[in-house]
Amino acid sequence: MTSTLIADHTGNLPADDSHPYRSGPWQPNHREYDATDLAVEGEIPAALSGVYLRNTENPLLDAIGRYHPFDGDGMLHSIVFDNGRVQYRNRFVATDGLQAETEAGRPLWAGLMERPEKSERAGWGARTGLKDSSSTDVVVHNGRALTSFYQCGDLYETDPLTLAPLGKAKWTEDITPGWGVSAHTKVDEATGELLFFNYSKEAPYMHYGVVDAKGSLAHYVPVELPGPRLPHDMAFTQRFAILNDLPLFWDPDALAKGAHAVRFFPKLGSRFAVLPRRGQPEEVRWFDAKPTYVLHWINAFEDGDEVVLDGYRQDPSRGAHIKLPDALKPFSMLDLQSVGAHAYRWRFNLKTGATTEGQLSDGISEFGMINQQYAGRPYRYTWEVTAKPGWFLFDGLHRLDVETGARDSYRFPDGVYASESPMAPFAADGEESVGCVVTFTTDMNEDKSECLVFAADDVSAGPIARIRLPQRICSGTHACWAPLDAVR
Numbered sequence: 001m002t003s004t005l006i007a008d009h010t011g012n013l014p015a016d017d018s019h020p021y022r023s024g025p026w027q028p029n030h031r032e033y034d035a036t037d038l039a040v041e042g043e044i045p046a047a048l049s050g051v052y053l054r055n056t057e058n059p060l061l062d063a064i065g066r067y068h069p070f071d072g073d074g075m076l077h078s079i080v081f082d083n084g085r086v087q088y089r090n091r092f093v094a095t096d097g098l099q100a101e102t103e104a105g106r107p108l109w110a111g112l113m114e115r116p117e118k119s120e121r122a123g124w125g126a127r128t129g130l131k132d133s134s135s136t137d138v139v140v141h142n143g144r145a146l147t148s149f150y151q152c153g154d155l156y157e158t159d160p161l162t163l164a165p166l167g168k169a170k171w172t173e174d175i176t177p178g179w180g181v182s183a184h185t186k187v188d189e190a191t192g193e194l195l196f197f198n199y200s201k202e203a204p205y206m207h208y209g210v211v212d213a214k215g216s217l218a219h220y221v222p223v224e225l226p227g228p229r230l231p232h233d234m235a236f237t238q239r240f241a242i243l244n245d246l247p248l249f250w251d252p253d254a255l256a257k258g259a260h261a262v263r264f265f266p267k268l269g270s271r272f273a274v275l276p277r278r279g280q281p282e283e284v285r286w287f288d289a290k291p292t293y294v295l296h297w298i299n300a301f302e303d304g305d306e307v308v309l310d311g312y313r314q315d316p317s318r319g320a321h322i323k324l325p326d327a328l329k330p331f332s333m334l335d336l337q338s339v340g341a342h343a344y345r346w347r348f349n350l351k352t353g354a355t356t357e358g359q360l361s362d363g364i365s366e367f368g369m370i371n372q373q374y375a376g377r378p379y380r381y382t383w384e385v386t387a388k389p390g391w392f393l394f395d396g397l398h399r400l401d402v403e404t405g406a407r408d409s410y411r412f413p414d415g416v417y418a419s420e421s422p423m424a425p426f427a428a429d430g431e432e433s434v435g436c437v438v439t440f441t442t443d444m445n446e447d448k449s450e451c452l453v454f455a456a457d458d459v460s461a462g463p464i465a466r467i468r469l470p471q472r473i474c475s476g477t478h479a480c481w482a483p484l485d486a487v488r
């Protein structure tokens with residue numbers, strides 16, 4: 001391995017940091033590397049050609065008051081597979097917020113667990129007063145990696161191969177000033193479009209939009225909600241976009257006093273907006289469903305008169321017996337067991353207006369990835385993760401067959417944690433399950449990180465290739481795969 005240290009940033013985190021999400025497997029990286037000629041154990045399939053990109057919170061400076069794991073600065077880690085050669089890189093996302101704090105040498109924005117007034121500057125986010133850390137998600141659109149912030153912020157563009165910063169997405173100059181864009185923008189590889197939404201404490205509380213394959217804003221409409229909401233993800237089919245109004249949001253009484261207390265209001269039920277992808281506000285159709293919260297959708301498609309939506313329904317009653325240690329209690333919403341996340345399907349009948357719903361699987365899981373060629377189309381498989389009880393740490397990977405509920409599972413050794421694990425198809429028009437699943441691990445037993453490659457149709461066989469990274473990387477979440485012809 002040839003490894004070049006590109007930068008060694010000086011932070012000011014406590015030397016003996018004991019925060020559960022800044023220490024151990026969540027200890028952030030402050031060194032940026034370029035590494036080539038990485039040692040490969042096993043065999044990388046010759047057809048694996050593309051880039052795996054992973055974002056995740058990686059704080060450089062100490063917090064003002066309490067630190068929440070969603071406050072940290074974005075850092076991208078990438079691995080490029082090109083004709084048998086493998087390259088790794090990592091870089092902080094060069095946000096305005098990180099630059100301002102680095103110049104000041106201290107944190108300027110208080111995080112999610114503190115009141116916005118504690119921030120020294122106005123900031124970003126639907127809540128307001130947050131640092132826009134662009135740390136949540138990453139997708140590749142129009143040849144560029146786009147990183148985003150879960151509470152809405154600027155979209156930062158990065159070269160997916162070199163990780164060179166390319167500034168902010170130009171098209172965002174054409175949307176409502178100050179609203180930003182939510183994480184979980186969606187790319188339809190078939191049309192080259194990017195679908196997105198944003199939300200705010202100001203009416204109409206949500207917008208939806210489409211960016212064309214060349215990177216211009218093509219569509220942008222309000223989707224009016226009854227009040228401020230906290231949507232995290234959206235879905236699409238070939239003809240429709242699907243947005244949501246779920247009954248987990250800031251308590252309006254507390255909000256009137258300036259406090260942001262997230263509460264569940266089950267009496268309100270869940271509502272789903274189905275609208276044509278280039279539809280107008282009056283074309284939105286709302287479908288009622290049982291109360292829940294959903295972080296991530298798996299996929300959606302059309303089936304006759306029905307729009308089918310798959311995602312991870314939360315049911316906290318499934319985790320009611322779980323007692324978390326004091327240090328983890330503030331982060332119970334990150335514990336998949338506590339929130340009872342499980343694969344679930346909703347069907348919205350466009351003819352009758354009725355919703356039918358039911359679970360796809362009993363097991364607790366989340367972060368489902370699909371063969372992106374099947375996004376918005378009928379599909380059969382998702383590659384999802386399980387988590388260590390109590391923790392935001394991924395301890396298992398499996399392929400779920402959404403038709404039969406069958407799982408093909410792999411469990412990482414104790415002390416080894418994976419990242420979100422996208423599916424990398426071998427061919428542009430291949431079988432859905434033919435390809436690889438790629439992930440980064442954080443190995444606390446051997447103080448190292450690897451990129452692991454699995455055969456997508458035989459996850460339980462374990463990794464078919466292991467690539468050692470130049471440093472142990474912080475545990476992490478959202479990631480994506482992009483084929484080389486989409487990034488060159």
Ligand SMILES: [Fe+2]
Nearest residue numbers: 183232296478
């Ligand atoms: Fe997410």
